[in-house]
Amino acid sequence: MIDIPVGEFFEFLINWLTNNLGGFFDVITVTVKTFLTGIENLLLFPHPAIMILLLATLAWYVSGKGVGIFTILGLVLVEGMNMWDGTMETLALIITAVFIALLIGVPLGIWASKSKTVENVIRPILDFMQTMPAFVYLIPAVLFFGLGEVPGIIATLIFAMPPAVRLTNLGIRQVPEEIREAALAFGSDSKQMLFKVELPVAMPTILAGVNQTIMLALSMVVIAALIGAGGLGQPVVEGLQRLDIGLGFEGGLAIVILAVFLDRVTQSLGTSTN
Amino acid sequence: MAAITVKNLFKIFGKNPEKALPLIEQGKSKDEILDETGNTVGINDASFEVKEKEMFVIMGLSGSGKSTVLRCLNRLIEPTEGTILIGDEDITKMDKDRLLDLRRKQMSMVFQNFGLFPHRTVADNVEYGLEISGMEKEKRKEKAYEALEIVGLKGYEEQKPDELSGGMQQRVGLARALANDPEILLMDEAFSALDPLIRADMQDELLELQAEVHKTVVFITHDLDEALKIGDRIAIMKDGYVVQVGTPEEILTNPANDYVKAFVQNVDRTKVITAQAIMRKAPTVQIPKDGPSVAIRNMEKVGVSTTYVVDENRHLKGLVSIDDAIELKEKESRDLNEILNRDIEVAGPDTPINALLTKSLQSSYPIAVVDENSKLLGIVDRATILAELNENGSAETESDNEKFKLSNS
Numbered sequence A: 001m002i003d004i005p006v007g008e009f010f011e012f013l014i015n016w017l018t019n020n021l022g023g024f025f026d027v028i029t030v031t032v033k034t035f036l037t038g039i040e041n042l043l044l045f046p047h048p049a050i051m052i053l054l055l056a057t058l059a060w061y062v063s064g065k066g067v068g069i070f071t072i073l074g075l076v077l078v079e080g081m082n083m084w085d086g087t088m089e090t091l092a093l094i095i096t097a098v099f100i101a102l103l104i105g106v107p108l109g110i111w112a113s114k115s116k117t118v119e120n121v122i123r124p125i126l127d128f129m130q131t132m133p134a135f136v137y138l139i140p141a142v143l144f145f146g147l148g149e150v151p152g153i154i155a156t157l158i159f160a161m162p163p164a165v166r167l168t169n170l171g172i173r174q175v176p177e178e179i180r181e182a183a184l185a186f187g188s189d190s191k192q193m194l195f196k197v198e199l200p201v202a203m204p205t206i207l208a209g210v211n212q213t214i215m216l217a218l219s220m221v222v223i224a225a226l227i228g229a230g231g232l233g234q235p236v237v238e239g240l241q242r243l244d245i246g247l248g249f250e251g252g253l254a255i256v257i258l259a260v261f262l263d264r265v266t267q268s269l270g271t272s273t274n
Numbered sequence B: 001m002a003a004i005t006v007k008n009l010f011k012i013f014g015k016n017p018e019k020a021l022p023l024i025e026q027g028k029s030k031d032e033i034l035d036e037t038g039n040t041v042g043i044n045d046a047s048f049e050v051k052e053k054e055m056f057v058i059m060g061l062s063g064s065g066k067s068t069v070l071r072c073l074n075r076l077i078e079p080t081e082g083t084i085l086i087g088d089e090d091i092t093k094m095d096k097d098r099l100l101d102l103r104r105k106q107m108s109m110v111f112q113n114f115g116l117f118p119h120r121t122v123a124d125n126v127e128y129g130l131e132i133s134g135m136e137k138e139k140r141k142e143k144a145y146e147a148l149e150i151v152g153l154k155g156y157e158e159q160k161p162d163e164l165s166g167g168m169q170q171r172v173g174l175a176r177a178l179a180n181d182p183e184i185l186l187m188d189e190a191f192s193a194l195d196p197l198i199r200a201d202m203q204d205e206l207l208e209l210q211a212e213v214h215k216t217v218v219f220i221t222h223d224l225d226e227a228l229k230i231g232d233r234i235a236i237m238k239d240g241y242v243v244q245v246g247t248p249e250e251i252l253t254n255p256a257n258d259y260v261k262a263f264v265q266n267v268d269r270t271k272v273i274t275a276q277a278i279m280r281k282a283p284t285v286q287i288p289k290d291g292p293s294v295a296i297r298n299m300e301k302v303g304v305s306t307t308y309v310v311d312e313n314r315h316l317k318g319l320v321s322i323d324d325a326i327e328l329k330e331k332e333s334r335d336l337n338e339i340l341n342r343d344i345e346v347a348g349p350d351t352p353i354n355a356l357l358t359k360s361l362q363s364s365y366p367i368a369v370v371d372e373n374s375k376l377l378g379i380v381d382r383a384t385i386l387a388e389l390n391e392n393g394s395a396e397t398e399s400d401n402e403k404f405k406l407s408n409s
Helices: A006-020 A022-042 A048-063 A063-081 A084-114 A118-130 A136-147 A149-160 A162-173 A175-187 A190-217 A223-224 A233-242 A245-272 B018-025 B029-039 B066-073 B096-105 B120-132 B137-150 B166-179 B196-213 B224-230 B249-252 B258-265 B292-302 B322-330 B353-361 B382-391 B394-401
Strands: B002-012 B040-050 B055-059 B082-086 B105-111 B184-188 B214-222 B233-238 B241-246 B284-286 B306-310 B316-321 B366-370 B376-380
Touching: A006 A022, A006 A136, A022 A084, A022 A136, A022 A149, A048 A245, A063 A084, A063 A245, A063 B306, A084 A118, A084 A162, A084 A190, A084 A233, A084 A245, A118 A149, A118 A162, A136 A149, A136 B196, A149 A162, A149 A190, A149 A223, A162 A190, A175 A190, A175 B105, A190 A223, A190 A245, A190 B120, A223 A233, A233 A245, A245 B029, A245 B322, B002 B018, B002 B066, B002 B394, B018 B029, B018 B040, B018 B184, B018 B382, B029 B040, B040 B066, B055 B066, B066 B082, B066 B184, B066 B214, B096 B105, B105 B166, B120 B137, B120 B166, B137 B166, B137 B196, B196 B224, B196 B233, B214 B224, B224 B249, B233 B258, B233 B366, B241 B249, B241 B258, B241 B306, B249 B258, B284 B292, B292 B322, B306 B376, B316 B322, B316 B366, B353 B366
Parallel strands: B040 B241, B055 B214, B055 B233, B105 B184, B184 B214, B284 B306
Antiparallel strands: B002 B040, B002 B082, B233 B241, B306 B316, B366 B376
């Protein structure tokens, strides 16, 4: 049988990147780390009671009474399980990862919507990013960025970015031809077309992509904890290693509460702009 | 000067349109060209002129190229060949900036499914054209509110388009097109998505609006009745060709070929043929200049028993009969006012033939056709109306007539 050295190739590639682009990766590490720490400090600065009220008010305002009450009860439970710090760390990690994912993903989606060629090139890459088992990202992430939160964020954003790209592309392509023609007929240039017509009309679809990105990011929390990303993944991983059922469940439950909160709030953002 | 001049316009869709052009010159059909080159001929050598401030309707079935022609006029679709003059400027040679400027200031467009921006309020939709050409917020808002008032949507300014009915949404579309006060309005099947009653209303309102704003309008429709109702002139298209250009009357009375004839046969002509088209010259006498002797002589000369009385400005005063005139002459009076009969039916020049028929049944005299200043334009007698109706009678009524005949036995 023939022997194709795919493994060797990737190994060579990763080693080459580590050796030659080390400085570049260091810059990324420092930037991401600074951003993450800032958000973490911001979330942990107020007393949990105040933070719970703030988040509940936001949920109430955006998604209604039910979600508001759920947020209060859920976060009080989180605090009661001594998971508050872990939850805020995870939230900060997700905010950072999703922010970067959108920063890259939305413009890529716009570009793909404007060019069939770009779309054709990007699509298999997105398939690759989404279907490659997430554990596989951990190895190069650690090699490039060391242990800790930063490789966790990088692995998370690679896994979570595809829906942002896909749904931005889809949303813009789905803008009705007549609306596009109307914008043109009244003399829009391409910038006005994008910012005044295409993006606003596509916004509900784009926000559905943002929602999915957030959910995928949350699903990476436990995996990222394996390389020391901390947060709510930590108690779950520890619970697994020590067969501590109680600890595992507490961590898992906190993740669920955070997930429901983020999902409902971002979903309402999507439908309210429709 | 014509507002829009289209000369030898071609549009060929698909790759390598230059391959298809020579085939067109050889006179090959749309289907043959599609088979040979894979290109679709959208517009085939279209030429026509749109006069300033006229309602020009382009009519054709789907696939006739009518919407493509319209989109060439503002280059939403790039013509393959030919010239399109807006005033005296060739739009096909305009650079990007000039084209944007033209679209912002000189032309606007109304769409079949309204093409409103769902994320903007009604007023913000109407403002759009002004906004992108850089007008400041206060001023453009004012203009938007004015335009909305013109189309009868005062009070709906801050609603979202999807909260309005179809007819109202299209008024928003119309207001948006009027807001930047363009010279030319392009309307692409603007009323086709509306249900029939609303549609008829909108047609009437468009005509009223046009009487106020006097724009050059190019209106696309697949509906001949609509075309005849609103068009000053109509171009009929088929398979990318312009088959005939003419006034509604010309199209109806003198269809250029069988295709147009087939179209026209289904039209209810009683709604289209107007008093103006069938009236003839009225025998008249002028007061106070003329007396009974002139009246009698005039009537005898043309062999009629009544004549119409007008003043020195040809304003209609009434009618006199030959018997009364003779009596008056015997009394040695000169004043025709004494025997003036004012009990006659009058109609405007645009009165359709079916309305004329009703009027003619109420009067024993011909109907006088007058303009808004009661100036006499002509007369229509019952025989003419009946003859016209009969001539246009569809095959159906003819066969109906055959059913009713005298018994042979």
